[in-house]
Amino acid sequence: MPNHVPLRSLLLLSLIQKRFLKTSASPSSFNVQYLIDSCGLPSLLALSTYQKLQLDKKNLPNAYSVLQYLKAHDFSNTHISKLIDKYPRVLQVRVESNLKPKFDFFTENGFVGQLLPQLILSNPSVLRRALDSQIKPCFELLNSLLGCKENLVVALKRASWLLTVNLKVVIQPNVDLLIKEGLPLDRVAKLILWQPRAVLQKMDRMVYALHALKSMGLDVEDNIFIHALRVRIQLPETTWKKKIEGMKSLQWSEEEILGAFKRYPPILALSEKKIRSSMDFFINTMELERQNIIACPLFLGYSIDKRVRPRYNVIKVLKSKKLISRDKKMTTLLTINEKNFLTNYVSRYVDVVPGLLELYMGNGKTKMKDS
Template identity: 55%
Template sequence: MGAKVAMRNLLPLLQKRLLSTLSSSTPTLSPLSTDPSSSFTVDFLINSCGLSTNSALSVSQKLHLGEKNIQKPQSVLEFLKAHGFKEAHVVKLIEKRPGVLRRGVDTNLKPKFEFLIANGFVGELLPDLITSNPNVLERALESNIKPCFEYWKSILGSNDKFIAVSKRCAVLLTYDCKSIIQPNVELLIKEGVPEERVVKMIVAQPRIIYQRRDRMAYAINAVKNLGLEPKAPMFIYALRSMLSMNEFTWKKKIEVMKSFGWTEEEILQAFKRYPFQLSSSEEKIRRSMDFLLNTLKMEKQAIIACPKFLMYSTEKRLRPRYDVLKILNSKKLIEIGKKMNYLLVTEKRFLENYVIKFANEVPGLLEVYMGTTKTKR
């Protein structure tokens, strides 16, 4: 008890010290209150919720608690902990949404938690969802959360699939399904994309589906204009790639490839075979093209036939493997030739076929390979 009193007396001094420090570096920051209720709030956030002093001081600017109304925050904490929230979850949630401590347990939290648990968000899935997307606690259960959940279940086919998708994109449960997501899904199907492929795209990259409708329509038309039909298996991958950048970025990447002597027709030919090649940054495309064409002396047609080469990391895959093959070739143990299959094989197979296999004949070969990999990483 004495320690708590001492801490409470110390808090105003800490606040003043923090204000003095912050005011010199961030003059636009609002003054920190040193009134008793603010000190009590900070004390509660530190001792009961687990926040750090700095975090508690920051949160106390948005939340004021008093000794007379502390029962509700305490009830909220007890409720959260009873539902698997660890201290890290509690801290993260309060830092994002301090107002959660003012929520009614019976009227707000309990009905939503019961619904989520009944639909598969059990164990750590529940606190992970809430801390990733605290908006769940602010949306109405009947008019927002339930309809949204039912819509996703109708599209994806099961609770399990939705849970898997929401782990990667928690906002889907509170996004506006009716005005944003549903129109995009309907547009894709109307354009001829098979429904199962729409589902596949959502599962693989959920954020794609909540683009603005005009942007989605633009991307669909852009991919169609490249010669890919919506029914084609590669269409959804090309669409994902197209939606990952704006028109300006697309043109910049095209220019990078043209600078290596590629025609627009060749670029689009490669894109249609493996759309993700243009999802890489301009710098990565430039490095990969330079290494493949100028160091490996790879034929342009070989890259067009297998654009996946452009996705490989120069530092982590291309150069380490090339260094090993160059040594083996110099010792006439293998002949590199023009085939680049060694770039495509798995790490395990490359080690077995090119490193371990010749380890006795070329002492230090493994060290060369691993050393190159480590230093370049």
């Protein structure tokens, strides 16, 4: 039967592995067992690593040195197993000439403790890049743009690939253009922190996006501008038009759509399915006026299941029991932060309304009898 094929294959592979490892007289079996015992590698990964690297008595000492060095720098067996899976040849690099200079540089620049294995695991190819000609120039440029090592660490945690591209060729021209167009350097830094791929675009695409936003009346010095740029630069013109048409089908005018975009740019990064389902819940379940949503497009970005429905259910119960005024606007209750909502509308009444917390957490019934 087809469903039995994967299981049969796994069992057969397991038998092959066991027979391979039982051949104790074979040097290859010793080396595979070494990878299992020293690296904590699963037997299948140990076998494939051995086959790729052809480890023998000559290069085994270097592999041992690499393992010991990694463990001395907070790499757990799990980290090492993942690293070898992604980059088996790490066992062949030289500690003194490759790993040590790079690890020293990373730790000097804020990647200490678990941050170091996280950085390496997120982009093992950094170990193949030259320290002086690639890694250091990237650090220097990013540090000059981001302003401090703390921001640099945050940026590289999110996008470690920044260390393996030519930033002067790819990013610097776009940064220069943004500054020339009037975007303050601190906003450029935020753009790199929040959406680094936005500054990787081709120059003509960046020019087009800037022109499009300015023609809509957005000012580069406004806080909202970089959020709008993040969205606009990632949407090809055909996709942009398709999203506009999709919202028009929901009875939004183009003026309303562009106005909403200028107040909440991520609205045009949302899928049409998300917008439709959210509009349906707001209008048909919560009975909000369409103008309430247009006036506060941020509502469409909220998760219906995690934020909107739980709050709606709680407020509906509290109003039915006359514990809060019926005049309390649901639109206001949607925007207050989680801590305040939990304190003022859940914790305060949890002893008065049995099951209220469960209702808010999504584990209770939406209809509760009046007390």
